[in-house]
Amino acid sequence: MKELSLNILDIVENSIKSGAKNINLEIEEENKKDFLIITVKDDGKGMDDEFVKIIFDPFTTTSTNKKVGLGLPLLREEAESCGGGIEIQSKKGKGTIVVVKFKHSHIDRPPMGDLASTILTIIATNPEINFSYVHKVNGKVFKLSTKEIREIVGDAAALRDVTILKWLGDYVRENIKTLYGGERSGKN
Amino acid sequence: MEKIKSIEELRKLREHARESLKVRSGEAKVKIMVSMGTVGIAAGARDALMAIISELEKRQFHDAQIVERGSLGLDKEEPVVAVERDNKTVFYGKVTPEMAREIVAQHVINGQIVSEWVIAKE
Ligand SMILES: Nc1ncnc2c1ncn2[C@@H]1O[C@H](COP(=O)(O)OP(=O)(O)O)[C@@H](O)[C@H]1O
Ligand SMILES: [Mg+2]
Numbered sequence: 051m052k053e054l055s056l057n058i059l060d061i062v063e064n065s066i067k068s069g070a071k072n073i074n075l076e077i078e079e080e081n082k083k084d085f086l087i088i089t090v091k092d093d094g095k096g097m098d099d100e101f102v103k104i105i106f107d108p109f110t111t112t113s114t115n116k117k118v119g120l121g122l123p124l125l126r127e128e129a130e131s132c133g134g135g136i137e138i139q140s141k142k143g144k145g146t147i148v149v150v151k152f153k154h155s156h157i158d159r160p161p162m163g164d165l166a167s168t169i170l171t172i173i174a175t176n177p178e179i180n181f182s183y184v185h186k187v188n189g190k191v192f193k194l195s196t197k198e199i200r201e202i203v204g205d206a207a208a209l210r211d212v213t214i215l216k217w218l219g220d221y222v223r224e225n226i227k228t229l230y231g232g233e234r235s236g237k238n
Numbered sequence: 239m240e241k242i243k244s245i246e247e248l249r250k251l252r253e254h255a256r257e258s259l260k261v262r263s264g265e266a267k268v269k270i271m272v273s274m275g276t277v278g279i280a281a282g283a284r285d286a287l288m289a290i291i292s293e294l295e296k297r298q299f300h301d302a303q304i305v306e307r308g309s310l311g312l313d314k315e316e317p318v319v320a321v322e323r324d325n326k327t328v329f330y331g332k333v334t335p336e337m338a339r340e341i342v343a344q345h346v347i348n349g350q351i352v353s354e355w356v357i358a359k360e
Contacts, residue, residue: 051280060279066306113275115311121276167288174291175274175306202245203252210303212295217251219291221243 053163054088054152057128060121061090061148062172062181068094068146072180073172077165079154079187085134086152086159093145102140125150132156166223169194170215177209187229194222266303268346269322274306282334283317289335290319293342302346315357321345331357 051057058075065073070092078087097105104110106126111119126136133153140146152159169183173196182195199218200206208214272278272287287304294302312318315331319338322328328351330341337355344350 056279056284059274059284060276063274063276063279063306116275116313119276124276164284167284170291171274171284171287174287174304175272199245199248202248208252211300212291212302213254213298213300214248214251215291216295217243217248219288221245224243 051124051128052160054086054160055163055165055168057125057150057160058088058090058165059168059171061088061125061150062168064121064148065090065092065094065146066172066176066179068092068096070094070145070179072182074182074184076184077186079185081154081188084154086154088150089147091145091147096142096144096146097140098142102138105138128160132159166219166226169222170219173209173218174215177206185226185229190229192225192229194225266301267323268302270302270304270342270346271307271320271322272304273310273316273318273320275316277313278316278318281316281332285335286317286319286333286338289338290342293339294346297343297347299342299347312357318357323349327360328356329358329360330355 051060058077062073062075072093074089074091076089078089079085101110106123108118108120108123111117113119122136122138129136129150129152133156134151136151137149138146172181177196177200180195180197182197183193185192196209200209203209203214270290272283272290274283290304307320310318310329312329312331317333318329318331319333319341320327320329321341323345328345330337330352333341333355341352341355344352
């Protein structure tokens with residue numbers, strides 16, 4: 051994908067499809083140590099060991115209306131060609147953890163792109179899921195949890211309201227900008 | 239420099255939203271579905287969705303519910319957006335953000351199907 055934030059949306063969509071009620075996204079970036087790590091943890095239906103072994107095969111999918119599942123195989127290729135890799139741990143009936151690593155400065159690493167839109171897409175389409183997002187950039191941290199937001203706005207229905215969504219989108223966008231040091235450099 | 243928004247501002251917004259939420263405590267009049275599979279995401283489904291939210295907000299239309307659905311198996315038509323209104327579901331293909339805004343203005347709000355972009359009906 052042309053932005054890492056699109057890959058992030060794609061991994062989180064896997065968690066949503068797995069029936070997760072709780073999804074945690076953590077992104078950690080350190081320029082000095084030169085890494086970018088994306089972790090998505092869910093409490094969805096999980097997979098057994100046999101399934102995890104074949105998960106990077108493009109023909110592995112439980113989707114009923116198509117024959118290929120390209121999300122994870124493509125992401126692995128992307129990460130490995132950028133001095134990183136991907137690891138998946140899963141327990142049937144318990145949940146799944148996906149960890150994707152990149153060398154931050156790798157010339158082929160796609161830019162993060164429009165992460166705020168990815169976060170807002172997840173919230174807008176699944177307001178009842180407990181979704182938490184923690185983003186660390188060189189020691190600075192931004193955190194957001196839809197459980198807390200629901201407590202403020204009352205319920206999940208309010209999270210479907212476009213006025214509230216618009217506000218949240220702007221809020222996340224501003225905070226990500228601050229994380230990256232106020233201005234977005236060409237590649238962050 | 240503008241002050242960073244505080245999450246507490248949400249409480250006030252919620253009071254505002256309460257009125258419109260009350261109005262549509264039943265089923266929303268319109269359902270908007272965006273397909274969020276890998277192919278859809280790569281083709282621009284996220285940006286179509288952002289344009290939909292932004293246009294609904296701009297026009298202060300609160301009677302629509304946004305949901306996602308898996309891919310329809312119509313890969314070459316992604317991003318696919320479906321609008322369910324008046325007991326009819328209409329599918330639009332290759333939806334750019336500009337098209338998404340037009341679909342909101344014409345179809346979602348005014349009930350006028352944008353025929354030239356329709357790929358299927360149900
Ligand atoms: N978080 C998850 N929880 C449970 N199963 C998962 C998860 N992520 C991926 N899978 C399984 O792995 C398969 C392959 O995933 P992916 O490569 O993203 O393709 P797709 O989602 O299109 O099927 C999925 O169909 C699903 O069965
Ligand atoms: Mg997938």
